[in-house]
Amino acid sequence: MAEYNPQAIEAKWQKRWADARVFETEADPSKPKYYVLEMLPYPSGTMHMGHMRNYTIGDVVARVKRMRGFNVLHPMGWDAFGLPAENAAIQNKTHPRDWTNKNIAEFQRVLRRFGFSFDWRREISTCEPEYYRWNQWFFLRMLERGLAYRKKSRVNWCPRCATVLANEQVVNGYCWRHEDTLVETREIEQWFLKTTAYAEQLLDDLKLLEGGWPERVITMQRNWIGKSEGAKVRFALEDQKRHEFIEVFTTRIDTIYGASALILAPRHPFVEQLMQGWNSEEGTGAKLKEMRQSSVKAEELETAEKVGFFTGRYAVNPFNGAKIPVWVGNFVLMEYGTGAVMCVPAHDERDFEFATKYGLAIPVVVQSKDGEALNEGALTEAFTEYGTSVNSGPYSGLATEDAMAKMATEAEAKGFGNRETVFRLKDWGVSRQRYWGTPIPVIYCAKDGMVAVPDADLPVILPENPKLTGMGESPLAATPEFVNVKCPKCGGEARRETDTMDTFVDSSWYFYRYCDPHNDKAPFDKGKVAYWFPIDQYIGGITHAILHLLYSRFWCKVMRDLGLVTHSEPIARLFTQGMVQKGGVAMSKSKGNVVGAEEMAEKYGADTGRLYTLFAAPPEKDLEWSEESIEGSWRFLNRVYRLVERHAETVRGLKSVPGSGTSATAAHSAKEKQLLRKTHQTLRRVTQDFETRWHFNSAIALIMESTNEIHALEPLDEGVRPEVQKEVLELLTLMLAPMTPHIAAEMWEMLGHEDGQWTAAWPAFDADLARETEVEIVVQVNGRVRGKLKVAAGMTEEQIVPLAKAEAGVAPYLDGKRVVKTIFVADKLVNLVVS
């Protein structure tokens, strides 16, 4: 007998699958489609078991769906642009392309070794001109529609990356790549994509995702978009020379009678002008400077004391003409709303803190709903709930909602304010001063200004030999042959844009390209996308809950408005799998705790690696890697292999009828019945698990249990006919096929099939066999076990009750239709508990 030799078996079947092209698919409207996708990897470092877990989950789904008759699209590609390639190139004096392609080759080899059922013909690499030209094409379409624009703006700047970061790439004030590097801000001309134009839709359409996306991710997106409804109100300045006013945003216009100051953000552009020529207190200039410089640091945020100063100016409350001082305060954010707020100490916690510190008035203008008195000046904390307006002129006595509506209407009528919805979401800054990215297809001409590169001239290709330093402006700017071009309009001397695009652009639409990966006329064929989309199941880490998924949703809506797609959301179902950890932290090169996928395949084989990641924990949960536990999965596969091998000779030549309950009609021996019942019960539950819950760990446990039972009934040759042996072993093999495909293929062949199970359908269980045929009932009286009896499943109350009575000595009454129920006897309670 041959030992289970995973390396040989795996290589053999991977080749057979490739030769038979079994995972290659084409759009085919006559078949139901299923698009399952795992987030594409960034090819850097080593492929470890964290990656493998992600692809294993997807592969199980893909294989199950294929067995169930779906036309399955399951592609793979590379998120190939990005900073690490450039940094590595600088360090190793190579080209980013060489570094990237080397990694891709390595990643691909490892993926192939795990036998994932990808359609490799559809492989894409985002750093290829074939791909990124369509980034440029989309950019131009957005430019035409005003969705891409350029403005000078204060941006996040990571001194170590020497580039700009999107808001989403700033984590608590630190760079997302360099956790120890504080992000600075700089004023730079930047390209933006107008994500805010879709803010409302991005928020509303979250409704479409309910049920298909984890609640948690939906919540995170909702918070990130951060919609607040309120009003903008313009406060005129007292003693104004011109028509100067300060605009504030508030969600509580009803509290405006309680405003005791206006507070501007330190960076508010109006501050200097405001203070010029007015005698504010000494030292305010220095204070302002300091407040502007202090960056927003994470640790300081929580504890930061509110500081501010009086500008010396006064504004007029448009509702009641009250004269209120204008301050500058460090807690007011320039980035949100208008960069100015009205300070209503009695009804806002922050304002309360500020007013208390600086001795501002604290007038109460909202009473709690139950009319409880709130005394001005005696408040110990702000009252922020809704209630009834008081001290609010004509609005006194109104409930908060009413007051807000009426006051906003008045502001609009009198022209000093308007209703306004403000979003936390910002436009997406896509400029990067780096080489290894998609060139932004724009040219600057002295005569014609900014000119879009004509579609016919796409792609704008990255120059081959850039000077990479990792510092300062874009390396493209230092490459004259790239920069110097003729203006497409006038033919005169012109300069190319030298910024490249954020790599999140690449991953925002890549899954469309898989439908039609080599199209050179358009980003994709509409018909093909219409067939495959939306993605039925997307699988990836929770780390992309905001960035990647939000940008992808935005991109989809833009494409829809361009008429390229008809759906509004690209991803119907999202699954966020847990991380693979070692020592309590996610595997990463920098942590030095990676378990290499290749070593794993080398030592135990890919199937054992796949099985272990599926078995050790349910897929949504983090998984702590344990070298010891792997042995269990390895042992199990050996056991199954030996089991099949032991009986292969006996059953090989027999006709195969998996799932039909071969001899359901024939007379079974007790041993056969036990075997078939166990197997079909297992099949029923495994089928259900694959369909609905994805609890692969319990599915595997069931299969193990089933295997143990067969094992315990050895020798099968005594009392089990070969046909029954064959059926049981085939079902076991097919249940394993999606999870451990190589060993399953091998066993399938041993059982007498040539196709390595790739044409096998998912078997149907035999309902009669799968049903519990006998149940044990425990009769309890007042919690005491009074007796046990076995009854056939499906027995009626009338049949069970006399039996229970005889056993327990009581006359029970069976409540309800199900067998598991409460029974009452006279005054006593009797429980029938069924196992």
Add this chain to the structure above:
RNA sequence: GCGGCUGUGGCGAAAUUGGCAUACGCGGUGGGCUUAAAAUCCACUGGGGUUUUCCCCGUUGUCGGUUCGAGUCCGACCAGCCGCACCA
């Protein structure tokens, strides 16, 4: 502070709808096979008893509630993790 998730043996975990808690696996103990080891096979693995195909007790972070019955539902609390956070 706000929002969300999670608490079950020595460990990873299981438990369709509220119905025998701890399946399956790891680890551990004892044994068979072996000169020996590896592999493999068998038995045990919450506590206690014992007449050992038998009984008792305890038990799902804590406290309470609903229910004949709660790991599961409700309320409060404790602990841990994650996300957001001076968002006006």
